Amino acid sequence: MTDKNRLRIAVQKSGRLNEGSMKLLKAIGVKLSIRDRLLIAHSTNLPIDLLQVRDDDIPGLVMDGVVDLGFIGENELEEKALERAAAGKASDYDVLTKLDFGDCRLSIAVPKEMSYAGPQDLAGCNVATTYPYLLERFFKQQGVNATALMLTGSVEVAPRAGLAEAICDLVSTGATLEANGLVEVQEIFQSKAVLIQRKGDMPVAKQALIDKLMPRIAGVMQAKESKYIMLHAPKDKLTEVTALLPGAENPTLLPLANCENTVAMHVVCTETLFWETMEKLKALGCSSILVMPIEKMMG
Ligand SMILES: Nc1ncnc2c1ncn2[C@@H]1O[C@H](COP(=O)(O)OP(=O)(O)OP(=O)(O)O)[C@@H](O)[C@H]1O
Numbered sequence: 026m027t028d029k030n031r032l033r034i035a036v037q038k039s040g041r042l043n044e045g046s047m048k049l050l051k052a053i054g055v056k057l058s059i060r061d062r063l064l065i066a067h068s069t070n071l072p073i074d075l076l077q078v079r080d081d082d083i084p085g086l087v088m089d090g091v092v093d094l095g096f097i098g099e100n101e102l103e104e105k106a107l108e109r110a111a112a113g114k115a116s117d118y119d120v121l122t123k124l125d126f127g128d129c130r131l132s133i134a135v136p137k138e139m140s141y142a143g144p145q146d147l148a149g150c151n152v153a154t155t156y157p158y159l160l161e162r163f164f165k166q167q168g169v170n171a172t173a174l175m176l177t178g179s180v181e182v183a184p185r186a187g188l189a190e191a192i193c194d195l196v197s198t199g200a201t202l203e204a205n206g207l208v209e210v211q212e213i214f215q216s217k218a219v220l221i222q223r224k225g226d227m228p229v230a231k232q233a234l235i236d237k238l239m240p241r242i243a244g245v246m247q248a249k250e251s252k253y254i255m256l257h258a259p260k261d262k263l264t265e266v267t268a269l270l271p272g273a274e275n276p277t278l279l280p281l282a283n284c285e286n287t288v289a290m291h292v293v294c295t296e297t298l299f300w301e302t303m304e305k306l307k308a309l310g311c312s313s314i315l316v317m318p319i320e321k322m323m324g
């Protein structure tokens with residue numbers, strides 16, 4: 026049984042977005058008792074229920090107000106919004122935040138022996154895809170008369186199987202395309218995971234919980250990008266040292282015992298420190314350079 030007063034969040038049950046979504050929930054302090062085969066999981070420390078579903082179902086669950094929040098890829102969200110618009114259905118939602126996982130692009134790819142100079146070369150072709158609405162929108166924008174052939178899986182084998190001349194599928198490293206003798210020729214949509222909220226009235230307590238969780242999400246993402254740096258720096262090189270450390274405008278400086286010309290510097294850097302920067306710090310006379318991960322941050 027689910028309780029309407031508990032915040033309902035939809036996540037992908039398994040697949041590319043599952044790990045990122047579950048890790049983020051854990052990092053913001055949501056404890057869950059997951060039983061694999063069940064659709065619903067309850068939080069043991071907060072009034073939150075988790076619905077574990079196929080990602081295709083998440084936009085509709087949010088847009089129809091069945092769940093309060095959903096973790097979803099922008100590609101799937103936009104595809105479902107176009108599909109609903111074509112069926113005369115509204116697709117209201119708010120994007121609460123972009124997330125730092127699920128980065129990919131929706132691209133057209135062709136067999137490597139096929140020549141491709143531009144979208145017009147697809148005129149008269151069948152292009153296999155799981156995202157027919159996004160692809161048809163692209164064809165329309167480009168004025169190309171081609172067919173989006175809907176396949177729910179194994180899109181990359183469609184040209185070899187003689188079903189289509191080209192495909193339009195998600196790409197990240199490009200390994201799947203390469204393994205199937207295909208070449209990416211045209212990006213049509215860039216995507217990452219987002220957290221969305223349903224429109225409409227939200228009970229005060231539920232909205233208060235969302236407002237409490239959002240800064241935690243920001244804090245977790247910021248912490249992942251940031252590093253805590255400790256080093257020993259020559260006193261006469263502090264300006265140059267600080268200039269090498271992104272986000273280090275106000276470093277903490279501490280004296281070192283028995284060492285007049287050197288101080289310890291502690292600083293939170295907003296970016297990962299590259300080896301090249303560490304080498305430059307060393308060249309300036311810095312030593313004992315430590316780069317440490319940060320688990321959580323709050324401004
Ligand atoms: N290679 C990738 N790298 C990063 N993100 C990806 C990649 N492939 C897909 N995604 C993102 O993850 C989402 C889910 O991808 P996945 O392949 O798990 O979906 P699926 O097969 O449709 O799963 P489901 O069974 O839930 O329908 C995609 O809609 C996209 O936003």
Ligand SMILES: O=P(O)(O)OC[C@H]1O[C@H](OP(=O)(O)OP(=O)(O)O)[C@H](O)[C@@H]1O
Pocket residue numbers: 040041179194195196197198199200201202
């Ligand atoms: O460019 P790449 O890094 O190879 O990633 C792209 C592949 O990743 C996704 O599939 P996934 O591996 O999630 O499996 P699926 O096809 O079963 O959804 C997507 O549908 C591509 O096939």
Ligand SMILES: [Mg+2]
Pocket residue numbers: 079080081
């Ligand atoms: Mg899916």
